[in-house]
Amino acid sequence: MNFGCDYYPEHWPEERWEKDGQMMAEAGFNIVRMAEFAWVKLERGKGQFNFSWLDKAIEILARKKIKTVLGTPTATPPAWLAASHPDILRVNKEGIRTSFGGRRACCPNSSTYRTYSEKIVSKMAEHYKDNENVIGWQIDNEFGGDGEKGLCYCQECAKNFRQWLQDKYKTLQKLNQEWGTVFWSQTYTEWEEIPLPRQLETAHNPSLLLDYRRFISDSYISYQKLQIDILRKICPHKFITHNFMGLFNAIDYYKLAQPLDFITWDNYPNLRFTGENKSPVKVSLSHDVMRGLKEKNFWVMEQQSGPTGWQCVDPNPYPGEIRLWTYQAIAHGAEGILYFRWRTSRFGTEQFWAGILDQCGIATRRYEEVKKIGQELMRIKDKLIGLEFPKEVAMLTSYDEQWAFDIQPNNPKFNYQEHFTSYYQILNTLNIPVDVVSIQADISKYKLLIAPALFLINDGLVDNLKEFVKKGGILIVTFRSGIKNWNNIVFDEPLPAKLNGLLGIEVVEYDSLSSMQKCKLKLIHPEIKPLQGECDTWCDIIKCRGAEIIGRYTQSYYKDEACVTINRFGQGCAIYIGTNPSPEIKGSILRWAIEKSRIKSSFQADPANIEVILGRKEDKDYLFFLNHSDKYHQVKLDRIYQELLEKREYFKDSLMTIEPKGVRILCRT
Amino acid sequence: MNFGCDYYPEHWPEERWEKDGQMMAEAGFNIVRMAEFAWVKLERGKGQFNFSWLDKAIEILARKKIKTVLGTPTATPPAWLAASHPDILRVNKEGIRTSFGGRRACCPNSSTYRTYSEKIVSKMAEHYKDNENVIGWQIDNEFGGDGEKGLCYCQECAKNFRQWLQDKYKTLQKLNQEWGTVFWSQTYTEWEEIPLPRQLETAHNPSLLLDYRRFISDSYISYQKLQIDILRKICPHKFITHNFMGLFNAIDYYKLAQPLDFITWDNYPNLRFTGENKSPVKVSLSHDVMRGLKEKNFWVMEQQSGPTGWQCVDPNPYPGEIRLWTYQAIAHGAEGILYFRWRTSRFGTEQFWAGILDQCGIATRRYEEVKKIGQELMRIKDKLIGLEFPKEVAMLTSYDEQWAFDIQPNNPKFNYQEHFTSYYQILNTLNIPVDVVSIQADISKYKLLIAPALFLINDGLVDNLKEFVKKGGILIVTFRSGIKNWNNIVFDEPLPAKLNGLLGIEVVEYDSLSSMQKCKLKLIHPEIKPLQGECDTWCDIIKCRGAEIIGRYTQSYYKDEACVTINRFGQGCAIYIGTNPSPEIKGSILRWAIEKSRIKSSFQADPANIEVILGRKEDKDYLFFLNHSDKYHQVKLDRIYQELLEKREYFKDSLMTIEPKGVRILCRT
């Protein structure tokens, strides 16, 4: 298990480094990440490189058996570079160039920025290529983060966007056709006429907007490639990774992950004031999304280890919560945990973004907790590295879909991630392991596939889904699927267009509900327990073209019309849910599908408020019980288990008590 | 009856046009509007004109007996024009020039835009002047729409604004005096010093702001005139219109309407997410405002015919609702109904702004409804063309007043349109026909005149009102009247200044209430039923100078002071309502005034939730009963009637049942 922290020796006097290393070693650390914001410390002025301080920090830590991952420091170019080359800074949608003083303010298409990035990365690579204590690289930091999703509207972006479009469409005629520029007289007659989608009083063409999002995503991917190419060439034996951001969706993470050895991500469960307050299920989903990027285990490169915040301070992690987050990560496939950060900075924007230690550098409650984790992991880590996860249920996503919904949410209440999570959450509660995979993934191995809101579809996707169902899979698709082609153009066929055959239905009409409005429905399938409930957001009115009706509306002018259908297709069946029903209704449909597919839950009982996650290694099942609440909970055990953390055995039918924020790892063979 | 739709053949393959024409003909269509966003299809590059595709579309439709109104396509200049002449695009109040990619982003004062507009309009006019199937022109599209009320802050606007001011005031001395520029040291010593009212941290001079709004309004009027002059010269025998926007108030619609043959407007009753959710009474008011622009019947050039929306989709019209909207329009004077649009676009910003057909092109529920309307109208249209409306009650408005309230709402809760509507709504509920007229209109024909919030007054207006009352009319004026002169300067006389004599009062003090605050009042006039009630927003404290007190406050430190007064003046009387009372209180005052003026309601009973509108033609009364609710309602009839839609007779005292969204047209002779 890679266990350590993110360390900024440059923020502290050299005399302290030895003590830091000592305290880290005592906490069981074996790895740190360093240098990802230290460009000016490494290149004081143009071409004035100096790695000695970093060499020294690496050396001190190495003596404590702590290895180093080096971040390339390109997220924060120095003031001297920004001052002499303001063209490296991004331009916002009003056309105003960003000022120096923040982070990741650079345009990925700036040729100046790329040139200087190449230089610093090459120099670092040359300098550390033979340093055994440097085991890998993190490219830059959190691409796309730090405001406005990393979008840029500068002249170089405009030029590159046009080139990107030319590469994609070859001719303007094709572009005009694929975007439908005849609408509002927007036909382009020269490539140079194509604008970046700057702020308008109305709204841009949605096809242009989607291609712009793809272009910006590709720009970051291309910028990352620039660095990877250098590092692969000079340091072929060190791993390369990047720190992703969970459910953040500004970049196509599948494409960004592709050239990396493995991915890492930054897990901040509790950003109450500065970001979303993530429920534990959102954190679990994030882990699963991250594991799905390369269908491979991952690291947490930054694990929250204290209250966070820039202008305001978030609540302090509850005692035990850092440990809980740590095991939650491991349970979902993390093989590295680095706490962010070693010691809270005394200065700069992140003064209140706490680390394990506070600014005073004394061992805190949080340090003691981390130390305890370190001791535990030292003992059990071999069991937890290389965990594998059941492959019975998958959920399908794509960044293109998410961008299309960013551009057109369809309904103010509709949020793709919330919609996706609402299905994931039911599976999580039922202790059903889930893989979250891309639409390019091999889905043939799964029994049940949930594909929420496939707004955009293409032939390959449709063929894969058909093949999956034909061979016996159960597929669940929800409303706003099959609406548009991959260029964000509505099909000229009855909806859900290319999915009609697979789903055996036609959506003849729909009603987008206003935010206070609800509708009613009932489930009526003979194999599903009759259930009445509510739905909101959207109501498709469905005519069956071969499908059977599972649910009907019981209200509005479309009372008695179908809203949930099932279609036998080959060996399997495809379910369509044409509205957003209550969790009970969704749960009822999912439970039927799970039973029908003979999918096993990780743990039969459903201990309230306890997340149960199953990992497997060498024919052993490890069941992680995670108490996310601040109350004690008891779980009745269905057989004999070995508990790893308490180091005890539990008998069949015994009650296992878990303390607030507590963790248990049960092993069954 | 002109019955049809807005058609964009350029969005669809030519092979489909024939079928479209066929389906239109089957729905009873006899007219379409085309080409108003097709500039680039008509002028592919500078001077490269091509009308063949449009000729063909016109020809195909003509063969189905469908005539064409052509829109001049100037609302959406092509990319080639914007790219080579960015000066055609508007500059926003922060001083940032709009990007290409939207609609109506052009500056009406741009000389380049005007030059290119002249060319395309001239070419079109020349090309179609002898085409019998083209019966008229729509100039541009929805002037002033598409964000920020069409305001522009570019250099050409600045130059033209100064010229406009010079034309108005002749000398700077006069301008300085009329604007009160001595305040805050803003006296101008050269014309070039006068700024456009760009974004400030404080606020501009209100007189400058009002003149700027007038100038921008005049700029659009002048831009329209440019096109009208060309069309009148080249095509003297085709009508010219523009599509207005109901209660939209960025342009002086009276002046914009003046040179047109008749006006049309775009009626979207249900813009829940993308705009205001209009109550039926707001739609009726909009129709009446539109009819008042030229005191003449009108067309609905765009009638909503499906769910609308750009980023989000609005709710679907309820079954019957399109028909209801259609007859509501006719009942208020519409003589043309064109549904927007024939078929929902597959691409572009308005992908979700549905037409009669969806993108798949198949007959929808909405198409069937439109077809039914078509069949009905075919049968009864002769009765419904040329309807006349009773001229007993008028409401007075002006755009100058509205702009002055935009600049200074006086109270956060005060909204001129809501205030105006609150009086209109009472008349609507009482089945009292209303004309909404400009302050220039001939008001002598009415018995009752309601003039809410005459914030700005001028001598002509005061004289007209005095003349009206003197000859026996009843006038109702509400608080915030008589405050300012026509240049937005507060009078130096006791308020309501020039109206003091007519109203017989003096407002010695006022209290602007905060949003949660209410006051109480009672009506005490011997002829009006005593009534206690609440008022909000504003409380004038009135001293009578000849008037009689109708209402007094019963709360606050101005308890017992007058708040509603009546003044005999000549043969008539003038009522002043110095606060914003509850609908019951307003209703009580209005009912008294109606009785006093012997005004007849269209239908004596007041069927709850049913709008009743009266139109007359050739000595016949047509009573439209519109059920805007989604429930059944019954109406007891006071005499024998012929019903036009059901084609049946109703006896006296019989109960007429109207289905949800249903319509009845009763004829009495």
Place this chain on the structure above:
Amino acid sequence: MNFGCDYYPEHWPEERWEKDGQMMAEAGFNIVRMAEFAWVKLERGKGQFNFSWLDKAIEILARKKIKTVLGTPTATPPAWLAASHPDILRVNKEGIRTSFGGRRACCPNSSTYRTYSEKIVSKMAEHYKDNENVIGWQIDNEFGGDGEKGLCYCQECAKNFRQWLQDKYKTLQKLNQEWGTVFWSQTYTEWEEIPLPRQLETAHNPSLLLDYRRFISDSYISYQKLQIDILRKICPHKFITHNFMGLFNAIDYYKLAQPLDFITWDNYPNLRFTGENKSPVKVSLSHDVMRGLKEKNFWVMEQQSGPTGWQCVDPNPYPGEIRLWTYQAIAHGAEGILYFRWRTSRFGTEQFWAGILDQCGIATRRYEEVKKIGQELMRIKDKLIGLEFPKEVAMLTSYDEQWAFDIQPNNPKFNYQEHFTSYYQILNTLNIPVDVVSIQADISKYKLLIAPALFLINDGLVDNLKEFVKKGGILIVTFRSGIKNWNNIVFDEPLPAKLNGLLGIEVVEYDSLSSMQKCKLKLIHPEIKPLQGECDTWCDIIKCRGAEIIGRYTQSYYKDEACVTINRFGQGCAIYIGTNPSPEIKGSILRWAIEKSRIKSSFQADPANIEVILGRKEDKDYLFFLNHSDKYHQVKLDRIYQELLEKREYFKDSLMTIEPKGVRILCRT
């Protein structure tokens, strides 16, 4: 008593001036302020000076025994200056230069603006230096007001900011160290690289932000000095002041006040729509803050005298309220009251910012009230000039602290001014006189010192506090104290850092609560009545290092931990309140401290809703009873008193009835 109004003769015909003077004299006025927005009337074009109109106005008033304070008119440079020199206008944080048309839109660092300011001020000074009727000067108007706190981001500011930094830090190395620019690679290698903190998608370095706020504050102070130097030189015998803005905190008011003879301020208690709705206690606090600026009595240069508002009109002062505000001001140390303004302007941005007279110029209810005040003051003014206030309790504040909290509020619910007010309010309710003083003030004279949230500390401050307690004072310090050094860098010692010894505690951890979250605590000190209560916003977890525990949490994972402590230190003691308890809890702690320090309340009983303020003159105590409510209240008197306004005597134990908004001044000898 200086009693009068702010007068704008330039807004009215000269023929009216005589009548204005007459009405003023009848109201007992002896002073007016004039000319502070009249630049263009004094300098029609570059160098074209004309003072004749002002001479005449001064002369007319002088004949009525009314003296003049002249405002230098630099808050509103003329259009001719802005048009020819747009560089005088401020640039906002997006980098956009302000447009002409508002007020105080000038950059204090603009060399052009400074040059023209020097000229107009010198000319005015020369012209009026020997005019006996001009008794003093007001520099400019409300520095820092009119949007965005007067911040500017122009090139001249950037240049001056770098110079200011160079003066402060001497070397870049020092600056880099003091700002911690190593964070995010922001080390500066040339002075020119340092940016102004323009709008970012992330956030600037907090040390840079704090220095920028100090720099802008100093820029206004330096701009004021430019004018003061001229006036002192040319008119050595006239006083110089500026009109401050109460709790407004964009400028270091202690430094701005320093070179003035005395300060004045602008008191608008009731800005409901256009600003905060100030509670009476906020007004009292404002007066006390203003008196503390120079530890000297002051004037109210603008006293609200009618409904205010620009776009919207605020509620009208209740009858008696102007009088109440007047006596409240006097009770807190005002020796001049000028009502804003004489007569409401007919034009310009402030058309609805009412004066004593309305636009029509007739005597209003408000004029009659002012006249009554004038008569009263004429009679009793000698008693009310030169009041002194008990010096037993002080509250400590600094603008640096406030700016640091502006930059980092720490918790969304935390607001420094509200936090400060919550303690002030308790003292106010207990009739305990308070001085509000700067951290530079001599605090040795007080018995009790409350220093809320000393976020930034420096050695001098710590030494003063220690000295104060050592000598027997009681000090109360609240959470978020001792966090940072004066350059906004967190200490690397255990918190509250340099205050540890004095407070005898260590804050080992803290929990920043989210907005709906509360915690519970109880007071447990033997000398304080046991009390349970709630707290919110923030919970420090405290370990005592010598201090005694007064309060403990009774909830959350830090249940039973200390939250309020007391530390004996020398002769006195220091209380630390590590959370934000309910008013009851705060009150209980404060009452104990008051008792302990033997501090006397001004009036023992606590008449609900009546503010009681004590002023002393020549061995007489004057007790002001201010009824801020709109109800009658009775106060039982504890001895015999002379009442000044009613001119009667009250016996011991008699009940004094005070009408709504009423005032009584009791004298005891």
